[in-house]
Amino acid sequence: MKQLLMSCVLLSALSLGAERLSAATSSDPEPTNAELLKEVKALAAKVNQLENKLAKYENQETVPPAGRRLRKTERMAESQASASDSVASNSDASSSAKTPLFGLGYRGNPARGVGSQSAESDSASSSDVTPTVKTPLFGLGYRSNAVLNIGAYGELKFGSQEAPGGWKDGFDAGRIVLLPTFQVTESIIFNAEIEFEHGGIADDEDDKLTGSVDIEQAYIDFKFNEHFNWRAPGVDVVPFGFINLFHEPTQFYSVQRPELDNGLIPTTWFEGSTSIYGKVVDNLNYQFQINTGLEDIGQNGGVPDGEYEAGISGEEALALARTPIGDFNQTKNAPGFALRLSYTPPFVPGLAGSTSVFYTSNVTPRGAHADAETGQPLGHSSVTMVDTEVRYRIPRTGFEFRGEFVDVFLGTPANLRANNDGNPENNVGDHMWGYSLELAYHFDLSKTFRNGWEIVPFYRYTYENLQTGGFSGTDENFPTGQGKRQFHTLGIAAFPTPQVVLKLDYQFALDDAPNSPRADHFLGGVGFFF
Numbered sequence: 182m183k184q185l186l187m188s189c190v191l192l193s194a195l196s197l198g199a200e201r202l203s204a205a206t207s208s209d210p211e212p213t214n215a216e217l218l219k220e221v222k223a224l225a226a227k228v229n230q231l232e233n234k235l236a237k238y239e240n241q242e243t244v245p246p247a248g249r250r251l252r253k254t255e256r257m258a259e260s261q262a263s264a265s266d267s268v269a270s271n272s273d274a275s276s277s278a279k280t281p282l283f284g285l286g287y288r289g290n291p292a293r294g295v296g297s298q299s300a301e302s303d304s305a306s307s308s309d310v311t312p313t314v315k316t317p318l319f320g321l322g323y324r325s326n327a328v329l330n331i332g333a334y335g336e337l338k339f340g341s342q343e344a345p346g347g348w349k350d351g352f353d354a355g356r357i358v359l360l361p362t363f364q365v366t367e368s369i370i371f372n373a374e375i376e377f378e379h380g381g382i383a384d385d386e387d388d389k390l391t392g393s394v395d396i397e398q399a400y401i402d403f404k405f406n407e408h409f410n411w412r413a414p415g416v417d418v419v420p421f422g423f424i425n426l427f428h429e430p431t432q433f434y435s436v437q438r439p440e441l442d443n444g445l446i447p448t449t450w451f452e453g454s455t456s457i458y459g460k461v462v463d464n465l466n467y468q469f470q471i472n473t474g475l476e477d478i479g480q481n482g483g484v485p486d487g488e489y490e491a492g493i494s495g496e497e498a499l500a501l502a503r504t505p506i507g508d509f510n511q512t513k514n515a516p517g518f519a520l521r522l523s524y525t526p527p528f529v530p531g532l533a534g535s536t537s538v539f540y541t542s543n544v545t546p547r548g549a550h551a552d553a554e555t556g557q558p559l560g561h562s563s564v565t566m567v568d569t570e571v572r573y574r575i576p577r578t579g580f581e582f583r584g585e586f587v588d589v590f591l592g593t594p595a596n597l598r599a600n601n602d603g604n605p606e607n608n609v610g611d612h613m614w615g616y617s618l619e620l621a622y623h624f625d626l627s628k629t630f631r632n633g634w635e636i637v638p639f640y641r642y643t644y645e646n647l648q649t650g651g652f653s654g655t656d657e658n659f660p661t662g663q664g665k666r667q668f669h670t671l672g673i674a675a676f677p678t679p680q681v682v683l684k685l686d687y688q689f690a691l692d693d694a695p696n697s698p699r700a701d702h703f704l705g706g707v708g709f710f711f
Contacts (some may be wrong), residue, residue, distance in 0.1 A: 190676075198464035231343030231439075332711060336430040338437075338703035354705075356381045368405070374398035376449075396506065397451045408459040412470075416506050419450045419469040420521035421537040422568045422585065422622075430708025433676040434621060437682045437704070440643040440666075444498030445587045445615050447567065452517065453506050464525045474517030474541035475502040475564055477549065477598050483512050484548040491598035493544065493564075494607040495648040495664040499589065501542065512546030515561075534571035540564070540659040551601035551655050560602060565591030583641075588614040600654025605663050611651030617643040635676045643668040682708045 227366035239439045244490040268488035335357040339381035348354030352670040356378045363371045366681045400415030424433060424442045428449055433439055442448035462465055475651055479490035479501030521534040542563050590612045596598055599607050619641040627633035649666030672686025684707075 184212055193493065198209075198709060206300070228473055256657055259555065287517050287619060320389065331577070332362070332701055334358050334429040334708070334710035335433075336436075336706055336708040338706045339705055340436075340702065342702040342704070343676070343699045345532055349412075354392075363400075368403060369464070370402045370404065371401065372398060372400060373689065397449055407602045409457060410459050412454075412456045412458065414453070414455040416451055417454045417456065417470070417472075419452055419454070419517075419519050419539065420456070420470055421450065421519055421539055422446050422448075423450055423535060423570050424586070425450050426521075428682075430706070430709040431676075431679065431682050431710045434619075434637055434639045434684065435641065435670050435672055435686050435688075435705035437688075437702075439585075439586055439617060439619075439641065440645065440668045441587050441617055442613050444500040444647070445589060445613060445645060446566075447499045447501075447503050450503060452504060453508070454510075461522075464527055466523050468519075468521050470518065470519045472517045472531055473504040473506075473511050474513070474515055475499065475544045476504050476512050476546050477502060477544045477562070481505060481510065483510070484546050484550070485635045488552070488602070489598070491602055491607070492592070494599035495609045495660060496607045498610055498645075500649050515543035517541040529573075531574040531576045533573075537566075537568040539566040549596075549598060551598075552603035554603065555601075555655055557588070557601065557655065559598065560593065560596045562594070562596040565590040565592070579625070581617040581623065583620040583621075586614075586616045588612060594651060595653035597654065600652060600656050603655040603656060605659040606646065606663070607662060608652050608654065608656055608658050609664075611647035613645075613647045613651070615643065615645035630677075632677055637674045637676070639670075639672060639674065641670045643670070660693070661697070663697055665693040667691045679710045680709055 245665050246537045257504055286413050296488060296620075304401075309601055336355045338353045338355050339351070341350045342347075349392055356376055358374055359374045361371075361375070365371060374397040375390065376395045377396050378395065381392050382394055383390040396416055398415075398417055400417050401413045403413065405411070416687075422442065425446055425448045428438065437443070438448060452472035452474070454470050456470035458468035459466065469667060470488075475492065477492040478484060479492045479497070490501065493495075494501075517539060519537065519539045521535055521537040525533045540563070543561040544564050545559050545561050551557040551559060566587070566589050568585065568587045571583070571620070572624060573582045575581070591597065594611055597609060599609055619639060621639035623636050624636040624638075625633075626636060643666075644664045646661075646664065647666075648660040652658045668691075669689040670686055671688075673686065675683045677683070683705075685705045687703045688701060690702075
């Protein structure tokens with residue numbers, strides 16, 4: 182650049198000389214040497230000013246954008262934030278390798294590792310890192326070296342699943358997720374999550390791709406202070422429970438996501454939304470979100486004149502009740518409201534947890550009706566959901582306990598499609614509920630293996646009741662017991678690094694239906710998050 186500026190000086194000098202030569206042929210008097218020297222000095226001063234401004238600009242410190250990747254990595258710290266100090270105090274001081282905590286991340290701040298804060302300090306947050314933002318050069322715009330950061334997580338699964346007719350072996354490219362983020366300014370951050378599920382999609386049937394491509398998150402955060410920040414309208418996960426927010430495969434030990442998050446909580450539950458978030462006091466954080474809510478229809482395109490699938494049922498719970506995020510295809514007007522409080526109480530080292538509440542005044546879609554035989558219009562029904570979950574890592578030991586309870590209250594069951602669709606076996610009552618208990622033990626192999634492996638055997642018990650009392654509707658009510666389910670999941674997760682996990686588990690799936698097909702599975706998986 183300096184050479185370019187000097188070239189400009191020479192060109193200017195030559196131009197000046199040419200002008201003077203032309204002037205010599207005219208009647209104007211020829212300038213004196215003193216006048217020429219004065220003009221050259223003025224030009225040199227301008228060049229020096231430009232060089233100083235350029236040097237000042239190029240010497241500014243560049244801090245890479247933080248954005249949601251810190252949000253994502255701080256997620257991993259939530260489950261161990263309060264335990265990290267007590268566990269760290271017992272680590273081997275002679276070991277130079279960073280020891281994984283919970284098998285979910287490093288203590289410290291490696292690239293895309295666990296952040297130094299609890300994830301709950303930013304339960305919807307981006308980063309508290311404040312980068313230096315480059316100022317415009319010559320007032321003409323940014324001479325930016327900034328790039329769009331791309332993170333990723335994913336999981337690949339293989340094994341056998343029990344089905345009618347016997348066990349079936351197979352493979353599933355479960356999901357590959359791209360995580361673009363961009364730091365626009367010190368306090369404005371763009372984040373997104375683009376997910377490719379089950380191998381993706383294709384138009385040609387011979388490609389045999391039956392997956393999906395989803396925009397699960399896309400929003401801009403405006404950071405004000407640690408107590409108040411605003412997430413502008415966009416697509417975001419609903420702040421409900423733990424796994425729905427922090428659903429990367431390094432956050433849970435089983436191959437499949439925990440059972441409560443496969444229906445009672447329709448993970449990954451994302452909606453069109455806007456929210457505020459921040460810290461209430463130390464170790465207590467909040468996020469309040471207004472979103473498009475849930476809807477009682479399990480298919481696209483709105484309610485048809487004939488038959489249509491229920492969004493809420495005794496077989497699928499709320500798994501099909503998420504609202505679409507595209508092309509104004511939502512089928513009802515009532516918004517949803519979600520509030521999540523998360524905590525890491527300092528008086529119980531190793532404990533972290535959260536309590537979440539969701540409410541929408543109506544889930545009934547426009548034009549909803551009973552089965553074709555009656556065609557009776559269906560009125561409004563509200564849905565209220567409550568979740569409480571805790572994670573406890575006992576200090577100075579490898580033991581970890583997790584527990585969660587979910588309850589879903591259905592305001593007017595008589596107006597739900599499942600109770601009026603002519604099927605007597607998928608009915609629901611006035612609420613659904615479930616709970617899970619999990620025990621894990623962490624074996625730290627950092628002294629044995631160079632990269633600091635951690636092995637985590639675990640056992641999880643889950644119970645769900647999707648068909649309680651309080652049924653009302655035009656259907657006959659003959660529940661088979663399939664909605665009362667138990668799951669016993671036993672397995673092992675191995676973390677060669679906090680960003681990679683290898684999993685193997687066996688699940689016994691039971692329900693109260695006398696002729697229900699068995700649905701056990703024996704699965705392995707590979708997960709990553711960076």
